[in-house]
Every structure is written in C-alpha cells, then in structure tokens.
Amino acid sequence: MSLSAPKTKRVASPRAQPTAGSYRKGEETRRRILTAALQEFGVAGISGATTRKIAQEAAVNLPALTYYFGGKEGLYLACAREIVGEYQAHMLTMLVDVRTGLDRGAGPPAAREALKAVLDALVDLQIAGRQSDIWMSFVLREIAEQGPAFGLLFEQLWAPGVDLIADLIRRVTGDAPASTRPRLQALLLVSSLSAFSHARPISLKYLGWRSLSASNVDEIKAVIRRQIDEIA
Amino acid sequence: MSLSAPKTKRVASPRAQPTAGSYRKGEETRRRILTAALQEFGVAGISGATTRKIAQEAAVNLPALTYYFGGKEGLYLACAREIVGEYQAHMLTMLVDVRTGLDRGAGPPAAREALKAVLDALVDLQIAGRQSDIWMSFVLREIAEQGPAFGLLFEQLWAPGVDLIADLIRRVTGDAPASTRPRLQALLLVSSLSAFSHARPISLKYLGWRSLSASNVDEIKAVIRRQIDEIA
DNA sequence: GAAAAAACCTATCGATCGATAGGAATATCG
DNA sequence: CGATATTCCTATCGATCGATAGGTTTTTTC
Numbered sequence: 001m002s003l004s005a006p007k008t009k010r011v012a013s014p015r016a017q018p019t020a021g022s023y024r025k026g027e028e029t030r031r032r033i034l035t036a037a038l039q040e041f042g043v044a045g046i047s048g049a050t051t052r053k054i055a056q057e058a059a060v061n062l063p064a065l066t067y068y069f070g071g072k073e074g075l076y077l078a079c080a081r082e083i084v085g086e087y088q089a090h091m092l093t094m095l096v097d098v099r100t101g102l103d104r105g106a107g108p109p110a111a112r113e114a115l116k117a118v119l120d121a122l123v124d125l126q127i128a129g130r131q132s133d134i135w136m137s138f139v140l141r142e143i144a145e146q147g148p149a150f151g152l153l154f155e156q157l158w159a160p161g162v163d164l165i166a167d168l169i170r171r172v173t174g175d176a177p178a179s180t181r182p183r184l185q186a187l188l189l190v191s192s193l194s195a196f197s198h199a200r201p202i203s204l205k206y207l208g209w210r211s212l213s214a215s216n217v218d219e220i221k222a223v224i225r226r227q228i229d230e231i232a
Numbered sequence: 233m234s235l236s237a238p239k240t241k242r243v244a245s246p247r248a249q250p251t252a253g254s255y256r257k258g259e260e261t262r263r264r265i266l267t268a269a270l271q272e273f274g275v276a277g278i279s280g281a282t283t284r285k286i287a288q289e290a291a292v293n294l295p296a297l298t299y300y301f302g303g304k305e306g307l308y309l310a311c312a313r314e315i316v317g318e319y320q321a322h323m324l325t326m327l328v329d330v331r332t333g334l335d336r337g338a339g340p341p342a343a344r345e346a347l348k349a350v351l352d353a354l355v356d357l358q359i360a361g362r363q364s365d366i367w368m369s370f371v372l373r374e375i376a377e378q379g380p381a382f383g384l385l386f387e388q389l390w391a392p393g394v395d396l397i398a399d400l401i402r403r404v405t406g407d408a409p410a411s412t413r414p415r416l417q418a419l420l421l422v423s424s425l426s427a428f429s430h431a432r433p434i435s436l437k438y439l440g441w442r443s444l445s446a447s448n449v450d451e452i453k454a455v456i457r458r459q460i461d462e463i464a
Numbered sequence: 465g466a467a468a469a470a471a472c473c474t475a476t477c478g479a480t481c482g483a484t485a486g487g488a489a490t491a492t493c494g
Numbered sequence: 495c496g497a498t499a500t501t502c503c504t505a506t507c508g509a510t511c512g513a514t515a516g517g518t519t520t521t522t523t524c
Contacts, residue, residue, distance in 0.1 A: 025521070026471060044377075047280035051512060061473055063514075068471095072512065137376065143434045144369065145276075150433075158434055180439060184455045187435050188424040195423035198430070201382075202375045202390055203419050207412060223416045230462040255491060255500060283482060293503055295484075300501095304482065471520065481510070490501065 030068045033058045034082055037065075037075050042134035045141050046076050046148075073148055080142065080149035083135045084156045090125055094118065095164055102167055111171035116225050118165060119189070123224065126197045128217045136197035162186045172231055185231070189224075196220060262300045265290045269297075270311050274366035277373050278308050278380075305380055312374065312381035315367045316388045319357070326353055327396055334399055343403035348457050350397060351421070355456065358429045360449045368429035394418050404463055417463070421456075428452060 036058035040049040051072050055062045069075035098114045106114070126136045139157065142149050166186035169175075175182050195203045196212065209216055254262075268290035272281040283304050287294045301307035330346045338346070358368045371389065374381050398418035401407075407414050427435045428444065441448055 029471080044279065045277065047276065050510085052510085062512085063474095064472070066513065140431065141376075144373075144430050146433050154434055154437060159438055162438060180451065181455060183439060184452060185459075187427045187438065188455065188459070191427035191431055191435075192420040192424035194426050194430070195419045198376050198426070199372065199423055201378050202386055203423075205386060206391055206394060206419065207415060219412065220416060223413060223420065227417075227420070227459075230464055232462055257491075258501060261501080282480085284480085294482085295504095296502070298483065465524100467522105467524080469520105469522075471518105473516105473518075475515090477512105477514075479511080479513105482508100484507075485505090486503105488501105488503075490499105492497105492499075494495100494497080 026068075029058075029060060029064065033060060033065060033068055033075070034078060038079050038082065038131070038134055038138065041076060041079055042137040042141075045145070046072070051075075076147070077149055077152070079138065080152050083138060084152060086135065087125070087157050091121060091161070094121055095160070098164060098168070102171065106171065108172050108174070111168045112228060112231070115165065115168045115172065115228050118168065119193075119224050119228065120221055122161075122190070122193060123196075123217065123221055126193055127200075127212060127220065128214075133197060133200065136194075140194060140198040162190055165189060169231065189227075192224075258300075261290075261292060261296065265292060265297060265300055265307070266310060266314055269307050270314065270363070270366055270370065273308060273311055274369040274373075277377070278304070283307075308379070309381055309384075311370065312384050315370060316384065318367065319389050322357055323353060323393070326350065327392070330396060330400070334403065338403065340404050340406070343400045344460060344463070347397065347400045347404065347460050350400065351425075351456050351460065352453055354393075354422070354425060355428075355449065355453055358425055359432075359444060359452070360446075365429060365432065368426075372426060372430040394422055397421060401463065421459075424456075 033054065036054045037049075039057065040054045043049070051065050052062060054075070055065055065072070065075055069078050094117070098118060101110065101114060125132050127133070139153055142153055143158065162183070166183040169182040169185050170177070170179070173182065200212075204210070204212070265286065268286045269281075271289065272286045275281070283297050284294060286307070287297055297304070297307055301310050326349070330350060333342065333346060357364050359365065371385055374385055375390065394415070398415040401414040401417050402409070402411070405414065432444075436443070
C-alpha cells in the first residue's frame with residue numbers, strides 16, 4: 001500500500017484539512033473544537049493546554065480531536081491558521097488601502113494619519129475585540145516560544161504588519177530606505193501594545209481598572225495617537 | 233504531633249528556606265538547582281518545564297528538588313524571589329537616586345535625562361544582560377499567566393519601576409498628579425521593551441540580526457532615547 | 465430503503481509527569 | 495573516633511497526558 005505514512009515521528013494527520021467530503025454536522029463539530037482549542041491554547045499555551053479539557057469544552061470526546069485535526073499539534077496549527085485568517089479578514093482591506101496610498105506617494109501628513117488609523121485598528125483588534133485578546137495571547141506566546149506555528153505567524157501576520165508601519169514611519173520622518181531606525185521604531189510601537197494584550201492583567205491591576213471599558217480603550221488610543229504626533 | 237501539615241492539597245514544603253542548619257556543599261547544590269530551574273522555567277514556563285530536566289541539568293537526582301524546595305511550585309517561587317533579588321541588586325541604587333532627585337524637585341530637563349538613564353539601565357538589564365533575557369522571559373510569562381508568583385513580581389518589581397517612570401514622565405510633561413496619561417505612557421514604554429526580551433526571536437528575525445551585538449543594543453537605546461526626547 | 469461515507473464513542477495503551485518511601489553515603493563537630 | 499545532622503540516591507507509586515484500536519451510530523447518496 002502506498003498510503004502508509006512516512007512515519008518520521010508520528011502518524012498523526014489522517015484528516016488535517018476538511019478538503020474532501022464532509023457532512024454539514026461535521027463542520028459544526030470541527031468549528032466547535034477549534035473555538036475551544038483557541039481558548040485553551042491562548043490561555044495555557046501548547047504545553048499547558050490538555051486535549052481532554054479542549055474536548056470537554058467542545059462537548060466532544062477525546063478521539064474527535066485526532067479525527068478532525070490529526071492530533072494536538074495539528075489542532076494547534078489549525079488554530080494558528082484560523083487566527084491568520086481572521087486577522088487578514090479584519091485588517092487586509094485597510095492594509096491594502098494604506099499600501100496603495102504609500103505607492104501613490106502620499107506625503108508625511110497623510111502617512112501620519114494613516115499610521116494613526118492602522119494603530120487604532122490594531123488596538124481594536126488586539127485589545128477591544130470580542131475574543132481577540134485570546135488570539136493575541138496565542139500569537140505572542142508562540143512568537144516567544146518559537147513553537148510549530150512560528151514561521152506561519154511571522155510570515156503571514158507579524159512581518160507584513162510591522163513592515164507597513166515601518167514604511168509609514170519612514171514616510172513621516174524621511175529616513176533613508178535602508179535605515180533600520182524606522183523598523184526599530186515600528187517594532188517598539190507594535191510591542192508596546194502588549195501592555196494591554198499579553199500583559200493585560202498586570203496593566204489593569206496597575207491602573208486600578210477592573211476591565212477595559214470603551215472609554216479606557218479611547219484613552220489608550222489617544223496616548224498612542226499623541227505619540228505618533230510626536231514622531232519627528 | 234503538632235508538626236503535621238494542614239494539608240490543604242499538598243504536603244510539599246519540608247525545607248522551603250535554608251534558614252536553619254545547612255552545610256556548605258548543600259548551599260552549592262541548592263544554587264545549582266536554582267540556576268537550572270531559572271533556565272528551564274524561563275524557556276518553557278511552569279507547565280512546560282519538567283522537574284526531571286531541571287534535575288538533570290543541575291546534575292542532581294529528582295528528589296533533590298523536593299528536598300531543597302519542597303516541590304515544583306516551591307522551586308518556581310524560589311526562582312521568582314531570586315529574580316526580584318537580582319533586579320533590586322542591579323537597579324535599586326539607581327531607582328533610589330532618581331527618586332530622591334524627584335523629591336528634591338528636579339526640573340523637566342533633569343527628569344528627561346533621568347528617564348533616559350532609567351531606560352538605558354532597563355535595556356541593559358533586560359536585553360543585554362548575561363542571563364537577564366531568561367529573567368525577563370520568566371517575568372513576562374508569569375505576568376501574562378498570573379501564576380503563583382504574580383503578586384510578588386507585581387509588588388516588588390513591576391509596580392515600583394513603572395511608578396517611577398510614570399512620575400518622571402509626569403515631571404517632564406507637567407501633567408496633573410491624578411492623570412492616568414503618564415501612567416499609560418509608562419506602561420507602553422516599558423512594554424515596548426518586550427520587543428527585545430519576550431519577543432526577541434521574532435524581532436531578530438525581522439531585522440535580520442543573528443544576535444544582539446553591542447552596536448545593535450546601542451541602536452535600540454538611541455531610538456528609545458530619541459523617543460523620550462520627543463515626549464512633550 | 466439499501467449502501468456507502470462520515471461521524472462518533474468506549475475502552476485502553478504506553479509514556480511521562482511530580483512526588484515519595486526508605487535508606488545509604490557524606491559532612492560536621494564533640 | 496564516634497555521634498549526629500545533613501545530603502544524596504534507587505526504586506517506585508499514582509495521576510495524567512496524548513494517542514489509538516475497534517466498533518457503533520448517524521448522515522448522505524442512489
């Protein structure tokens with residue numbers, strides 16, 4: 001049989017993608033597992049999360065995870081792909097608009113405003129979104145641990161976003177194209193948002209906020225916008 | 233016997249502190265375990281690290297961890313205390329100096345310079361230090377997961393540092409004492425450093441740097457200093 | 465409604481985890 | 495040296511983990 005797996009280490013993926021035939025009910029179950037897995041992986045990481053708890057919260061039994069995702073790591077990777085997809089769905093139109101604006105040679109004031117718009121959207125996505133705090137937790141943990149989804153998240157999510165922000169900063173400051181300074185500034189700017197995504201518990205405790213109300217989010221946006229205004 | 237533990241959940245800590253009698257060799261072993269544990273916990277977190285690997289890297293056998301630290305969680309807490317101690321040893325004199333300068337009513341220009349000095353020291357400690365990347369990894373992970381050492385790290389390490397930076401920013405901008413803005417700015421500023429501590433792997437990959445050379449660290453410091461100059 | 469495909473479930477395996485029992489080996493001090 | 499405290503080690507326990515064997519039930523198609 002040529003169907004036998006190479007078996008480098010695990011047998012694993014009998015059905016990593018739902019590409020081929022699948023009933024309607026199966027898709028619903030698959031999504032239920034994915035949602036529960038995003039929650040658990042986001043909270044506890046890939047080593048801290050247990051497949052049993054994911055199965056329980058998804059109201060399925062243990063072998064269902066293997067059936068649909070080929071195992072724990074396959075499920076983890078599926079979560080990463082899901083996050084990338086949602087990120088692109090929420091940000092892609094804006095990113096494309098800003099990028100075309102850059103290509104048409106928008107001036108520094110326009111670049112500064114675009115920068116504010118991009119960071120407002122990032123704040124909304126990372127901080128204020130319904131479940132996006134879970135996503136950001138997932139992404140930042142994976143980025144730090146360099147787990148199995150590191151490459152995917154870097155190429156599809158991190159690098160394009162930071163690149164765009166760096167280009168906008170470069171347009172504002174007039175730095176040379178090869179300069180690393182705007183890219184450093186972009187990295188620091190994006191990372192500062194981790195105060196309210198990854199480090200949210202300690203930031204809330206420090207500020208004495210119980211949760212992030214709409215007015216609190218506006219306050220955060222205002223501080224970031226002002227910081228962008230001060231870029232010279 | 234009144235010595236029987238309350239036993240809420242674990243028996244655990246027969247010797248959490250080396251307070252009482254201890255031979256010289258025992259202290260060395262204890263420190264060897266602590267060093268290996270800091271490395272492992274910093275890399276993999278409390279759930280990802282295994283006591284067996286820590287014991288192996290410390291060249292001791294498994295029960296030694298229970299003997300010296302009462303168990304995995306006791307060892308984890310000992311690591312947190314060790315980090316707080318090292319942090320205070322490296323930063324305390326500077327923090328005290330800056331604080332007394334503030335109390336004596338230093339002007340905005342002096343506050344701005346003090347801010348640069350504090351962040352330079354933070355960069356040195358978090359980014360350029362010999363093993364401090366491990367410490368920062370430990371701290372940020374614990375802060376995000378709100379594990380058993382959360383309270384300790386918040387009160388002894390995070391809150392005092394951010395408070396000082398917020399006070400310095402307030403002195404620079406002249407904000408009202410009750411304003412949340414300088415505290416927000418301080419949180420964002422400190423969190424931006426996570427680009428090169430917690431998120432270092434992805435930042436290095438993005439910049440195409442293989443590691444953080446001295447000149448690279450200087451470049452980072454320059455960008456941060458310039459950002460402090462732009463605070464208005 | 466029969467046949468095929470897909471989905472689901474019970475029971476269990478082997479590995480690994482943290483913790484401990486119980487004592488041997490070593491160091492310190494009288 | 496002898497006594498005692500401290501340190502270290504082998505072996506193993508019970509729990510939990512991820513994965514799978516092997517079959518039953520449900521859904522879709524003809």
